Every structure is written in C-alpha cells, then in structure tokens.
Amino acid sequence: MSTGPNLPAPHQIVIVTGPSGAGRSTAINVLEDVGFEAIDNLPLSLIPRLLDGPPLAKSVALGVDVRNRDFTTKAFMSLVDALSRDTDTQISLLYLHAREDVLIRRYSETRRPHPMAPNESLQEGIRRERELLGAIQSRSDVVIDTSSLSPHDLRDEVTKLFAAPGDAGLSVLLNSFSYKRGVPHGVDMVFDCRFLRNPHWEASLRDMTGQQPKVVDYIKEDQRFTPFFEKITDLTDLLLPAFHDEGKSYLTIGLGCTGGKHRSVAVAEMMGNTLANKGWQVSIRHRELERRAKPDAGTI
Known part of the structure; x- marks a missing residue:
C-alpha cells in the first residue's frame, strides 16, 4: 500500500x-x-x-x-x-x-x-x-x-x-479484476459486477471473454444490467467533472467479478466506450486477461 x-x-x-x-x-x-x-x-x-x-x-x-x-x-x-x-x-x-x-x-x-x-x-x-x-x-x-x-x-x-495536471485534463483508467485475487492496488472507486448473470455457466461462452460480442450480449440480457449501467454512468457523470475541477489528473475505477474474465471485462469495455464518447481520456486494463496472456510475468 x-x-x-x-x-x-x-x-x-x-x-x-x-x-x-x-x-x-x-x-x-x-x-x-x-x-x-x-x-x-x-x-x-x-x-x-x-x-x-x-x-x-x-x-x-x-x-x-x-x-x-x-x-x-x-x-x-x-x-x-x-x-x-x-x-x-x-x-x-x-x-x-x-x-x-x-x-x-x-x-x-x-x-x-x-x-x-x-x-x-x-x-x-x-x-x-x-x-x-x-x-x-x-x-x-x-x-x-x-x-x-x-x-x-x-x-x-x-x-x-x-504527474503534474496537464491541459488535457483528467485521465481515467478502468481496471477489470477477479475478486479471488483481491481488489487492485490504488483504485479510487470499485463497482461489483458479480450479481450479473455469469457466462461461465454457459458452456458455449465459458472459454470466451467479455471482449467478445456473444458474451456482451449475454450479460446485457440480464434485466438488472441496464439500470446498473445507467446508475454507474450517472455517477461518473457527476464525479469525473468534480475530480477534474479539484485538480485530480488520474482516476482509477475498478470493476470486479468472480473470475475477472467475463462480466467485469465486458462492463469495463462498455464503460470505456461511454466515457470516451463523452470526451474523457480513457485507458482500460484487464488484470486477469493480462495474467493469462503472460503466465510467467512476475512482479517488480
């Protein structure tokens, strides 16, 4: 810490x-x-x-x-x-x-x-x-x-x-993760996606990730998804300008689910597109997908 x-x-x-x-x-x-x-x-x-x-x-x-x-x-x-x-x-x-x-x-x-x-x-x-x-x-x-x-x-x-605040304004990092491995270090706010329907239990979707359209469509079919996504969008619409006005240059938002492969990844991607379309500087990191892609990658 x-x-x-x-x-x-x-x-x-x-x-x-x-x-x-x-x-x-x-x-x-x-x-x-x-x-x-x-x-x-x-x-x-x-x-x-x-x-x-x-x-x-x-x-x-x-x-x-x-x-x-x-x-x-x-x-x-x-x-x-x-x-x-x-x-x-x-x-x-x-x-x-x-x-x-x-x-x-x-x-x-x-x-x-x-x-x-x-x-x-x-x-x-x-x-x-x-x-x-x-x-x-x-x-x-x-x-x-x-x-x-x-x-x-x-x-x-x-x-x-x-990093000194620049003219470009607030940068937002969206970080998907698995709760099994704990909340990422240094996040400013966290949204829990574990209540959404889990693609892991669908055999045809299990080996896919939240970056693939079939998984995204499956998650969006959950009747709780739309009100959830609308509320976190409303919240970021309120908070990001306030953080920017306070001089904050960097904000990290965590999105977690059980395995960090489906729901949190999909929501992070959708949230990133929404924020980018509103003019925010957005980067996305999928912690568990990175670990799978680089199984031998260690810490510092």
Whole structure:
C-alpha cells in the first residue's frame, strides 16, 4: 500500500530510495516519463550542486542507492534537511518498500548477489540494508509497498502521485479484476459486477471473454444490467467533472467479478466506450486477461 500526500507540483525535487529490489529504478523511469529530469546513483555530496545557479527549469527525480560511496543514514537525512531548509523548491522523499520474502524471490530470479552482502546470504544483505534505511522510511513523505505490485501497478501509483495536471485534463483508467485475487492496488472507486448473470455457466461462452460480442450480449440480457449501467454512468457523470475541477489528473475505477474474465471485462469495455464518447481520456486494463496472456510475468 502507499501512504502520503498527492504531490503534483511544478519544479519539485523527488528523492527516491529504498531497499535493493523494491522498485527504485522503475519509479525513477516513471518519473522521467512524466516529465522529470531523472538522475540516478548521484553521490550525496554532489546533490546540493543541483541547486546552484538559476532556478530549476523542470522537476528533478534523484535516485539514491545505499551503494553510493558516501552513503550513510546520517548524511542522507542531513542532506534532506538542508535542502528543505535552504531552498524554496518542494522536496519530497519517496521510499519504495517490499517484504523480505519478496526481495529474496526477486533477487533469486535475477541470480545477482546482494550489494550489501556479496559473499554472504541474501537474508543477511537484506537485513543490513533494512537497518541502514529504517530511519529514512519513517521520515519519508510517500511510502509505497511494492510487494504485490507489478511494474504496471507501480507505474500507475507513481504517475498518480507525481504527474503534474496537464491541459488535457483528467485521465481515467478502468481496471477489470477477479475478486479471488483481491481488489487492485490504488483504485479510487470499485463497482461489483458479480450479481450479473455469469457466462461461465454457459458452456458455449465459458472459454470466451467479455471482449467478445456473444458474451456482451449475454450479460446485457440480464434485466438488472441496464439500470446498473445507467446508475454507474450517472455517477461518473457527476464525479469525473468534480475530480477534474479539484485538480485530480488520474482516476482509477475498478470493476470486479468472480473470475475477472467475463462480466467485469465486458462492463469495463462498455464503460470505456461511454466515457470516451463523452470526451474523457480513457485507458482500460484487464488484470486477469493480462495474467493469462503472460503466465510467467512476475512482479517488480
């Protein structure tokens, strides 16, 4: 999960850190994609020089790694305090966290030694790094637990937190999912589609998905579908302009069903078409269909 404020602001400095394997490099890449100047693995002693001279022309994302030659917890916190005290630029500290078992699995998959214990066990390296970073995590403005996040999930989370609102307005992500695997991380609102008639119990439809017309027609034949779809359309018609007026740049709507293959997919597709026709920027993600298409895809 993530904690912390929504921080979109021009010309800010975001310092990104966390244990090796938690997704720091992915977060840095996302920040670069949303308009930050990204600088990774810069020694702590060189960071203050970024503020010398004229004001920043754009926001900056700094990746700080415990492997930097002059890294210590005290030096890092002193740097953050000095930057916050000596400049008017907004300083935000983003910390990427993950459970120990997840970090062990990720390192085992890469077959790389841990930087904090190159000749010892992974557990020992992770333990040393956690001790070194513990105080930093408690001081961070934003903490994202990436234990259950895919790179796509982390991209969504960082984008929502740090992308500056653009002239194009609010972007809407519709995310279909299976309740068996839990509600996706970071959704802003959820609609439960499990009460609609289930194509899974029709042998001719079971192997299809909610993207296929026969499945869509079957779901729309449920007498409860039309009033349900009208009500969620009325609700989004009310809420999306309000979120836009409040300056929100990114909204995620989850649509769930039992297997995440039929009903939630179909409703997400129909909802996406409806919103797009009304002029909203819409993207659609079908979590369970993506997993079936890429069975070996892991988390960050």
